[in-house]
Amino acid sequence: MACSGFDGQLVRYDFELQKLMEQFVRVRIVQGNALDLSLFQFDTDLTFAAFVLNADRTVYGRFGTRSEQKRADKEITIEGFREALAGALELHRNYPANKSALQGKQPLPVKFKTPEQYPGLTGKYAATLNYATGKVASSCIHCHQVSEAQRRLFRADSQPIPDEVLHTWPVPDVIGLSFDPKSKAKLAGVAAGSVADKAGFKAGDELVSFEGQPLLSIADVQWVLHQAKDPTTLKAAVRRDGLPLVLTLQLGKAWRQKSDVSWRSSTWDLRRMALGGLVLKELDADRRSQLALPDTALALRVDYVGQYGEHAAGKKAGFKKEDILVDCDGLTQRMSESDLLRNLLQKRMSGSRVPVTVLRGSEKLTLELPLQ
């Protein structure tokens, strides 16, 4: 099921869900234009996100998680959404007595209150969609443009883009936690040897609160991770076999760098900045073996070459589909596209040109990648 299928069930078909939803005032927003960023702070690469709020703008929780390009619904289910809504109703019944527990869930101060106030978006979009002329899609600010605009500020100021801006909204897998998407925040698994494993988490544990914040969904877990320092310690209240337990996660330095950004729409703009519009994939084990490339060596295959405008900078520099990058700006150790993007965007500013060695058939070529 794609996001559109989930969304369709939500607005039309799922009668059980409708019963829950009737207890809410329901608002649907389909535009980034004039979106109140001082209230709606969420993973802007999602195509579906939900908030549950009090009328005084207190946030009860967030819903909506994604970690892959192809499976937009891997982490969202109607069952999980029902659980989140039921949890929100309980928080609403207990409000305002629970206000202090909700404090950590509240949005942080922002520099730009709406997307169109960001430099780069200013003057290009109106506060409302252009329904009158029928050219409505092109009048819409897409949510991912917000994170793109935020990163462009660093680039324009010749500043490295920090980890917390590149690796936003880390999915809990980064620390070894995988959740059952049909629940609010119940663990489906814990990766062996991970930070979560070392903290004592077990499959079947139900996270009740994280850093003192009551949880309605995986997105609420991500909110805590999104705000977390580097390195840091986080406390989770857990229910295991009906009994309460408190577990402590120790997140080491650069912990969020494990978060893969390749699936994100906004990464398209990072590729423009750092890779001249190239899309890179890790070389599979067979090809690596055929080319006698060690497991520890850089081997990123050009999967796509941008064709137009600034996304064609790699093409103009001579890169071709199926080229294999084995050295980029002196980086020769194995890494993912996300890692390479981060390395370049934190060390090389716009206007730099970096040497790249590629394998093309039986040839080894040195090309120059222009950064933007």
Add this chain to the structure above:
Amino acid sequence: MLHRLLPLAIGLFLAANNLPAAQTRDQMVLSDRDNVLGGGKWIYNDLAKGLDEAGRTGKPLLVVLRCVP
């Protein structure tokens, strides 16, 4: 020549078989508004109205942010 005739042939095939053609991005946004407002269960693109109604009724607010096209 074939590539010029292909869209016409597909259009005729869809019309003849009464199949829905793929919507353009504009059509998707327009039909989302029409469908959702037609259902009468959602306030559309108007947070202030939602907050007012939540304040008046004492209900909590559910806000869905959806990128349609």
